Amino acid sequence: MKRPLLYIVALVLAVSCNRGEYKMPHTARTRGLVKELLSTLDSTDVYAARKEGKLEEMKSALPGQTDQERFLLNYNIAREYSSYVVDSTLIYLQRASQVAAGAGLDSLKIRADLMLSALMSEAGFYTEARDVLVSVPRKDVTGRLLESYFNAWALLYHNLYSDFNAPDDFADKYRENYAVYRDSLLLVGDTTSVLYLHNIERKAARAGDYATAMRYNDIRLSLIKDHCSAPYATCLYDRFMIAYYYERELTGEAVDDLLESAIIEVRNSKQDIASLLRVEALLISNNDLNAAKKVSDYYFSSLQRLGSRRRLIDGADLTIKIIDRNAQFIRKRNRELSVTLVLLSLLAVALVFALVSINRSRLNIARLKDNLEQSDNISKNYIGVVFQLYSSYIKRLDVFRMRVHTRLKKGQIEQALELTSPLEDVASEERKELFHNFDTAFVDIFPDFIKTVNACLKPDAQIVPKKTEILSTELRILALIKLGIEDSTKIAEMLQCSVKTIYNLRSGLKARLAISEEAFKKVILEL
Numbered sequence: 018m019k020r021p022l023l024y025i026v027a028l029v030l031a032v033s034c035n036r037g038e039y040k041m042p043h044t045a046r047t048r049g050l051v052k053e054l055l056s057t058l059d060s061t062d063v064y065a066a067r068k069e070g071k072l073e074e075m076k077s078a079l080p081g082q083t084d085q086e087r088f089l090l091n092y093n094i095a096r097e098y099s100s101y102v103v104d105s106t107l108i109y110l111q112r113a114s115q116v117a118a119g120a121g122l123d124s125l126k127i128r129a130d131l132m133l134s135a136l137m138s139e140a141g142f143y144t145e146a147r148d149v150l151v152s153v154p155r156k157d158v159t160g161r162l163l164e165s166y167f168n169a170w171a172l173l174y175h176n177l178y179s180d181f182n183a184p185d186d187f188a189d190k191y192r193e194n195y196a197v198y199r200d201s202l203l204l205v206g207d208t209t210s211v212l213y214l215h216n217i218e219r220k221a222a223r224a225g226d227y228a229t230a231m232r233y234n235d236i237r238l239s240l241i242k243d244h245c246s247a248p249y250a251t252c253l254y255d256r257f258m259i260a261y262y263y264e265r266e267l268t269g270e271a272v273d274d275l276l277e278s279a280i281i282e283v284r285n286s287k288q289d290i291a292s293l294l295r296v297e298a299l300l301i302s303n304n305d306l307n308a309a310k311k312v313s314d315y316y317f318s319s320l321q322r323l324g325s326r327r328r329l330i331d332g333a334d335l336t337i338k339i340i341d342r343n344a345q346f347i348r349k350r351n352r353e354l355s356v357t358l359v360l361l362s363l364l365a366v367a368l369v370f371a372l373v374s375i376n377r378s379r380l381n382i383a384r385l386k387d388n389l390e391q392s393d394n395i396s397k398n399y400i401g402v403v404f405q406l407y408s409s410y411i412k413r414l415d416v417f418r419m420r421v422h423t424r425l426k427k428g429q430i431e432q433a434l435e436l437t438s439p440l441e442d443v444a445s446e447e448r449k450e451l452f453h454n455f456d457t458a459f460v461d462i463f464p465d466f467i468k469t470v471n472a473c474l475k476p477d478a479q480i481v482p483k484k485t486e487i488l489s490t491e492l493r494i495l496a497l498i499k500l501g502i503e504d505s506t507k508i509a510e511m512l513q514c515s516v517k518t519i520y521n522l523r524s525g526l527k528a529r530l531a532i533s534e535e536a537f538k539k540v541i542l543e544l
Contacts, residue, residue: 040302040303040304041267041272041299041302041303042267042268042269042271042272043269043272043273044269044270044272044273046273047269047272047273047276050273050276050277050280051276051300051305051308053276053280054276054279054280054283054296054312055308055311055312057280057283057284058283058311058312058315061283061286061315064283064284064285064286065286067286068101068285068286071097072094072097072098072101075090075093075094075097076094078090079091079094084116084117084119084120084122085120085122085125087116088113088116088117088120088122088125088129091109091110091112091113091116092109092110092113092125092128092129092132094109095108095109095110095113095129095132096132099132099136100247100287100288100289100323101286101287101288101322101323102288102322102323102324103136103140103323103324104324106136107133107136107137110129110132110133110136111133113125113129114126114129114130114133117129123157124157124162127153127154127157127158127162127166128162128165130149130150130152130153131150131153131162131165131166131168131169132165133149134146134147134149134150134153134169134173135168135169135172135173137149138169138172138173138176138177139172139176139289140324141176141180143173143176143177143180146169146173147173150166150169150170150173153166161207163205164202164205164206164207164210164212164213165212167198167199167201167202167205167206168198168202168212168216170194170198170201171195171198171199171201171202171216174191174192174194174195174198175191175195177191178191178192178195199216199219199220200220202216203216203217203220209240211237211240211241211248214233214234214236214237214240215237215255217233218230218233218234218237218255218259219255221233222258222259222263222264223263225263227259227260227263227264230259230263231256231259234252234255234256234259237252237255238252238253238256244281245281245284245285246281246285247281247282247285247287249281250277250278250279250281250282250285250287250292251278253274253275253277253278253281254274254275254278254291254292256271256274257271257272257274257275257278257292257295259271261275261295272299275292275295275296275299276296278292279292279293279296283315287319288319288320288322288323289319289320289323290316290319293312293313293315293316293319294316296312297309297312297313297316300312358379412510412513448513452486452488452493453487455493455496456486456487456488456493456496457487459488459496460487460488463496463499463544465544466492466495466496466499466544467480467482467488467492469540469541469544470492470495470541473530473531473532473536473537473540474529474530474531475529475530475531476531478529480492490512490514490522491522491525491526493512494508494512494519494522494523494526495526495541497511497512498538498541498542499541499542499544505519505520505523
């Protein structure tokens, strides 16, 4: 009897001791780099203030003396904003383009428009990015501009096929177009440029020639003298991706490259840090949930500051998947801890340390349950923020179109052409896409939502969505209330309808309830 008890004790001690070990690939530097990253995240206000100070210093030189100087000032400010705030980048790029157009500096205007298109496609404004590229006169694109021109097209199609919402048949076509423009870039590009090396490196990695890809990455690293710069961080991240995404043989050295890349980008106050999402996944795989949550919170808040629709949606989709894995891990740990508690209870009579182990296990259970609740709150927050971002984008699109049509009515043709006239009802399509993405995400997280709502309504007043929709307008209103958005004015703005319509729909719902209004509200909020 004593020997089996000793085996159980040894098993429990082994489980306890292994909790501090690194399960992910690592080197002697890895643990220190993780601590450095977490410490860097605590100082983000300092880096943001430094960034704002640099931008203010650059703006103080505006408007400049000559046309070329005015262009360069606006263009360089836009570049500084490019990974910091999308809207500000668009504003200064458009100003640079207007200055160049007004002064007849055609090559400078093309330069600004190509950067504008690249930024729009990165932000998820694919139609607008393509319109800008189509407006660039191909015959005027010469010299080094050719490299930027083909890169802008390649970037557009790369973002289109990698978009989560791209249908498979369209994604295949976008991937083919991306390869064509990438190869065109490689034909005309400067073989010593970082852009050329980055594209040929990616092409080699996609072809399975990882040694060649890594060799080109080494060349890129050697060309970047500032090891605290954003280009150096990007190069380290690409180095990690060769091992992780293409070769699928993650090493400790690759993990160190990823962590170092994330540290540099946070210190540069970059708001679009893809490396943080990978770091979060690795920390979760290592059972370091507190560190993973800290990284996740900063990553999502940085995407909000950036204001990129594509990055926010992609980040939310990926992070929700990670949160789901986190929840599964917590449930598994809860089951394991429950078994441990039973075993320790049986050993309590014979072993003095059993009570200590039981108390420790109870504390772990409480902590894990708290993490599960926090994960649920994060999921709700992501959905609400994505919805608000879409709504804001549609509103801005409508305002933009009104400005264009107003100029046309006044006969201001040149001004209208500068803004580009809309060719189709983009806002309507965006609104449909917005509702579809919101409905899908919401129903995935709350699968019993419609069933629960109908259980609270009178039998003859059930809500049945149309075959073409996931949630009806009434259900969408209740979904927003579930997410903490109760103000009818805000709901009307987000659903793109009048406040009166929202009041009427909410009043209609009250009349159809089979229970009291307070009881119904409690059911919705506690679902």
